[in-house]
Amino acid sequence: MMSSYFxxxxxxxxxxxxxxKITLKHLFTPSVTIQYPNVKVPLPERxxxxxxxxxxxxxxxxxxxxxxxxxxxEIETVKSLPTENLGTTSNGKKKALWVTKFDIDIAKCxxxxxxxxPCPTECIYMTDVYEFSEFRRxxxxxxxxxxxxxxxxxxxxxxxxxxxxxELQKAAQAAAQNNAQQPN
Amino acid sequence: xxxxxxxxxxxxLLGMIINSLIPLVFVIPLALFFVWLERKVSAHMQDRLGPxxxxxxxxxxxxxxxxKLLQKEDIIPADADRKLFTIAPILVFAGSYAAFAxxxxxxxxxxxxxxxxxxxxxAVSGLVVAGILMAGWSSNNKYSLLGAMRSVAQxxxxxxxxxxxxxxxxxxxxxxxxxxxxxMQTAYFWNWFIFGGPEPGLIKFLLIPFxxxxxxxxxxxxxxxxxxxxxxxxxxxSELVAGYHTEYSGMKFAMFFLSEYAxxxxxxxxxxxxxxxxxxxxxxxxxxxxxxxxxVPIEQFFWFTAKGIFFVFVQMWLRWTLPRLxxxxxxxxxxxxxxxxxxxxxxxxxxxxxxx
Numbered sequence: 098m099m100s101s102y103f104x105x106x107x108x109x110x111x112x113x114x115x116x117x118k119i120t121l122k123h124l125f126t127p128s129v130t131i132q133y134p135n136v137k138v139p140l141p142e143r144x145x146x147x148x149x150x151x152x153x154x155x156x157x158x159x160x161x162x163x164x165x166x167x168x169x170x171e172i173e174t175v176k177s178l179p180t181e182n183l184g185t186t187s188n189g190k191k192k193a194l195w196v197t198k199f200d201i202d203i204a205k206c207x208x209x210x211x212x213x214x215p216c217p218t219e220c221i222y223m224t225d226v227y228e229f230s231e232f233r234r235x236x237x238x239x240x241x242x243x244x245x246x247x248x249x250x251x252x253x254x255x256x257x258x259x260x261x262x263x264e265l266q267k268a269a270q271a272a273a274q275n276n277a278q279q280p281n
Numbered sequence: 282x283x284x285x286x287x288x289x290x291x292x293x294l295l296g297m298i299i300n301s302l303i304p305l306v307f308v309i310p311l312a313l314f315f316v317w318l319e320r321k322v323s324a325h326m327q328d329r330l331g332p333x334x335x336x337x338x339x340x341x342x343x344x345x346x347x348x349k350l351l352q353k354e355d356i357i358p359a360d361a362d363r364k365l366f367t368i369a370p371i372l373v374f375a376g377s378y379a380a381f382a383x384x385x386x387x388x389x390x391x392x393x394x395x396x397x398x399x400x401x402x403x404a405v406s407g408l409v410v411a412g413i414l415m416a417g418w419s420s421n422n423k424y425s426l427l428g429a430m431r432s433v434a435q436x437x438x439x440x441x442x443x444x445x446x447x448x449x450x451x452x453x454x455x456x457x458x459x460x461x462x463x464x465m466q467t468a469y470f471w472n473w474f475i476f477g478g479p480e481p482g483l484i485k486f487l488l489i490p491f492x493x494x495x496x497x498x499x500x501x502x503x504x505x506x507x508x509x510x511x512x513x514x515x516x517x518x519s520e521l522v523a524g525y526h527t528e529y530s531g532m533k534f535a536m537f538f539l540s541e542y543a544x545x546x547x548x549x550x551x552x553x554x555x556x557x558x559x560x561x562x563x564x565x566x567x568x569x570x571x572x573x574x575x576x577v578p579i580e581q582f583f584w585f586t587a588k589g590i591f592f593v594f595v596q597m598w599l600r601w602t603l604p605r606l607x608x609x610x611x612x613x614x615x616x617x618x619x620x621x622x623x624x625x626x627x628x629x630x631x632x633x634x635x636x637x
Binding site: 105106109110113116117119120121123124125126127128129130132 | 322324325326327328329330333497598599601602603614618622
């Protein structure tokens with residue numbers, strides 16, 4: 098009885114000092130805290146964060162929009178006139194379409210990266226930007242199209258005019274053919 | 282000091298008021314510092330950083346917190362006993378502040394040099410118990426009441442070993458006056474009571490182990506008296522929300538907070554006064570060796586503050602080391618271990634003193 102009483106006392110005291118030694122050691126170990134907004138952890142190489150489209154290289158092929166499982170990419174294109182030269186992409190492909198609309202609703206995006214692989218010119222890719230919160234959900238729709246609305250309207254009109262001209266030409270041709278055939 | 286202030290102002294009452302306000306000027310910044318220290322110590326012991334944004338290493342954090350508390354709405358619950366609810370935090374703070382009156386800050390300043398010094402400090406700390414019970418009862422909240430009752434049971438129990446250890450020092454010193462007790466332990470650190478007191482001889486060496494035991498008992502029970510971990514069941518967050526101050530907000534809460542940290546310093550100052558020479562330097566004074574007499578009280582004040590802060594730091598250190606005791610364990614530690622040990626300790630010390 099008596100010996101266990103003293104043993105208890107001793108163990109009680111001794112274990113307190115053991116614990117104190119451990120906490121004292123931790124007092125001087127460098128802390129693991131990262132002061133986030135000031136210091137950022139370097140991200141891994143293949144992180145998937147906000148999407149970015151390099152419009153200089155986009156040929157408007159719509160393959161990314163079709164690959165998207167949540168349909169967050171919306172693309173509208175207009176054919177260019179034969180007289181217009183849109184230049185080439187960085188890997189040598191000739192651009193033939195005006196991209197009048199290239200919207201990515203990043204609020205819908207599920208960061209699967211499936212849009213990145215089909216791109217023939219590697220112009221859509223994921224960046225390491227992860228701080229892009231907004232107060233309104235509509236602000237999360239990113240518009241990448243480089244054409245202004247007026248320009249886009251103009252291109253559409255141009256194309257429609259071209260179509261009409263072609264149709265008129267076709268009609269004229271057909272009429273001419275008919276006329277030519279009639280005398281026979 | 283009182284005479285000096287009376288002479289300066291030419292009015293006894295005004296001198297008294299100034300004399301009694303000095304500890305307040307000392308204790309409020311100190312409490313703010315302790316709140317900051319607590320957060321930093323806890324953070325670094327858990328390998329975190331703690332507050333870092335407000336000022337260098339967050340040293341302005343508590344000022345910001347106090348500003349926030351000042352602006353908060355002062356809520357009194359509808360079913361609370363309004364009068365007691367308002368008096369309680371004032372009483373708690375008055376209790377812990379009154380204890381500063383008999384604590385010698387240096388040989389030049391002591392609030393009131395009464396011969397009942399240490400007895401007065403122990404007695405006036407009892408006011409805190411009344412305040413805590415008042416707060417718990419008037420809040421009309423089960424958690425507050427449970428916390429307050431636990432606190433009262435704990436403080437009253439642990440007052441016994443505290444007083445017994447202090448009594449053993451009083452046996453050695455032959456006085457209750459804290460200024461005289463501190464004055465005895467002058468010159469070098471081997472004159473401190475933890476090393477057997479100022480009188481040389483065989484008895485001094487025989488006393489040392491018992492003084493160490495007494496110090497441990499006093500320190501453990503003083504931890505319980507200020508409701509610090511491992512004896513923090515009165516405000517056990519995981520069981521009782523916040524204990525007796527659950528219903529308090531704004532300035533009233535700040536007063537509880539302030540008195541808690543002031544109390545921590547009071548018990549540390551008592552421990553250092555009875556065992557570690559109070560305001561005495563462990564090795565002579567620079568003022569004495571340079572012959573500048575006014576430097577000595579300033580040095581003494583430095584040592585007093587340093588010792589107090591060190592023991593408060595140890596309290597924080599223990600807080601982040603030990604888990605909380607269960608209620609029955611808490612009572613067992615006091616009644617089954619500390620009280621018998623302190624009794625035996627007192628008797629042995631008394632006999633050694635008798636045969637000196």
